[in-house]
Amino acid sequence: MTGVHGRDWRPRYLQLAEELRAKIMSGELAPGTLMPSETELADTSGLSRTSVRNAIRQLREWGLVRAEQGRGTYVRAPRQRVRRRNTERYQWEKDRVLLDEAERLKTGAIEHDTGLTVDDLKFHAEYTRVDADEEMAAALQVEPGTPLLRRVYWTSSRHENPPLTLSYSYLPYDLVAANPDLLDESKEPWPGGTQHQLHTLGIELDRIDDVVRARPPSPDEAELLDIDPGVSVLTVRKTSVDTTGRVVEVADAVMPGDRTELVYSHKLQRWKT
Amino acid sequence: MTGVHGRDWRPRYLQLAEELRAKIMSGELAPGTLMPSETELADTSGLSRTSVRNAIRQLREWGLVRAEQGRGTYVRAPRQRVRRRNTERYQWEKDRVLLDEAERLKTGAIEHDTGLTVDDLKFHAEYTRVDADEEMAAALQVEPGTPLLRRVYWTSSRHENPPLTLSYSYLPYDLVAANPDLLDESKEPWPGGTQHQLHTLGIELDRIDDVVRARPPSPDEAELLDIDPGVSVLTVRKTSVDTTGRVVEVADAVMPGDRTELVYSHKLQRWKT
DNA sequence: GAGTGGTCTAGACCACTGT
DNA sequence: CAGTGGTCTAGACCACTCC
Incomplete structure (x- = not known):
């Protein structure tokens, strides 16, 4: 004024x-x-x-x-924020594992978030075998140099290009090798998600921890997510622990900071009356 | 190279x-x-x-x-990130409410996060009475124009200046007015935190939802948090719901994006064997 | 007053996109 | 080809801090 x-x-x-x-x-x-x-x-x-x-x-x-x-x-189009409700999502994914395959194919996690159907989505997946560096070794609680399966993927709407999330997932290679299908990127998108993949290895998850951060994007990330280099990304490091206390997956999700909101719900225990 | x-x-x-x-x-x-x-x-x-x-x-x-x-x-000093574990924190705060006051005074939420003691901390609090705008009315599920108590506060280490969090909290004024002590900013820091304040009004929390976002800081925020205007802030909108399903507090926490990490833990239900 | 970062100008060449 | 945004120059004045 x-x-x-x-x-x-x-x-x-x-x-x-x-x-x-x-x-x-x-x-x-x-x-x-x-x-x-x-x-x-x-x-x-x-x-x-x-x-x-x-x-x-x-x-x-x-x-x-x-x-x-x-x-x-x-x-730019107005920045409508995409809600990602991880609290419900993780339990929902776990519940879905035991459903039969036909049921699972109907809806996936992305549809759960966006309301888009499978036909609208373009899927990109890329698997490589890498050796654990210091940082990833610590996160996965393995020795540095341990072979890992590195999975990079993202999905985007077929008509509006930029993906909502870039995902970088790491699992101990020996763990996954027990089911050769899991080493094959052409099998993605796996109906039922990572928790179902782990289920085929006899693994049940007990706990998932999310660590949320914000940082400037790398030039590649800015390009892929279609954000300006001056706009931060939100990152979530998801650590999955199975019922024996072993870390079975560490996954980094990278999302445009100006278009994302993460929702976490906490149900509190009642006081004794 | x-x-x-x-x-x-x-x-x-x-x-x-x-x-x-x-x-x-x-x-x-x-x-x-x-x-x-x-x-x-x-x-x-x-x-x-x-x-x-x-x-x-x-x-x-x-x-x-x-x-x-x-x-x-x-x-600048190397960016050590401050961890904020909201999942445990909220239940921990609730459990503390029923402890006696002497016990509560010993440790507060900030100490819980940082390991700093009360003597090291500088506390700022500022209460005002405002009318709910459209957005806050929707968040608190009240009519626009409803009188609210707006509380702004932050704490910082006495020796290193910038605060770790700016907090903007809103409660329906009529709700809080039942205990005049709660309208007095000089009573801050309230031993036991907001959940204990609500307890004095006979309110027990049932659920807390966090919505996490990233955005550029306002000039004021950049100044207070000692970050460059080009660095994003992380924000958490905390919505507290009591056991009758009523929203009793909406609080926005603003943290420097390059120095903060938020941790959320999810315990998953076991499959039936 | 000397030195600092913040703002501002009036040019220039470049790589890239359209036609 | 002309037009666009990205890089770069060689200046200038300002508000601010410190001596």
Whole structure:
């Protein structure tokens, strides 16, 4: 709110950023719209191109626009957040393991979250065998150098490209080798998820721990998730422990920080009356 | 790894940023050290000050340095993450409510997390009466305009300044008014925490839901938490529901994204054998 | 006052995208 | 090809901190 009298002491690039933000929020600049070019904004605003670029960087950090080299700068679709309810999800996955296969095929975890059906989804999976580094060895409670199965996967809607989650999963190789099907990436998506895969090895999970963090994306992650390098990702490290107390899987999920919300529910024990 | 032959095609400001990063990681530039000034870096690197500033912005986004107007740019202390284990914490807080006061005074929630004692902590609290806006009314399941007690507080270590968490808590005013002590900010820190305060009103909690998000900090938050505006904050919206199904508190916790990790544990039900 | 980071200008060349 | 955003330069003035 800048009156006729009284100057606005904020830097001019920020003032411009706010102005553009207001136009985007009000719908005057609709999602998908091509923004005026930087030189054009410089002309109309009376600022240098450098200052205009500063303003646009601010908009990018807010997740409001996306710049494309050679093409232009576009207004992003409003960032509707995707809810991921891990508390219910893990128990739900466990319950599903004992259902028969036909039943499992009907719905998967992604559909559980998004309401999309299998036909709308594009699936990417990639398995490699790696040796445990210090950090992963500690997480899996194995010796450094232990062979691991590394699984990278993501799903995305067939029409809107960027995936909601990148997933990097690690399991001790010897553990999984007992069922050769589990080493075959073409068998993905496995109906019933990881807990069912483990079930085929005679493993039942007792506990899952999530560790949530935020950090800047790697250039690759920014590319795949379609976020600006200035926008953080949310990461969840999921550690699965079986009924014998052994860590059987460590999985890192990477999600766009501006489009994700994680929900955890806690049921409290009653006081004795 | 750039060999003698073969050029490095990354932009030069990024190369400089990587060089400086390496020096910080290796300890050549120790935490707390004053970095060379921008003009000095421009001279020694042969780049313009603009490019040097681009490099430094990158370091700031990585959380490696802190720039101070008029003073210089300092290397930050290594980002040790603070763990916050909400799953255990909430039940632990509930169990503590029924202990007698002497027992409660001994340890609080912050000490539970950090191992710091009461004497090391500086406490800030600020109570106001506000009317519920649309969003908060929906969260608390009350009518918009309903009077609320808004409580803002944070604690920080007496010697290292920035707080670990900013907390914004909202409760229906009429609910709290039954115990005038709860309207008095000078009574903070309340021994036993919010659940004990609610207990004095005859309220027992049944469930707590956490919603975790990441977003850019407001200028105020960046200032208070001592993070760069380019670094995200992690936020947790905690919704407390009592045994009658009523929402009795909604609290937003704001934490520095590069120094925090949230831990949630899930105990799974066993399969029937 | 000297030195610092924050803002701002008016140019320039580049890689990339469309036609 | 012209137009876009990404990089880069060589200046300038400012607000701020410290001496």
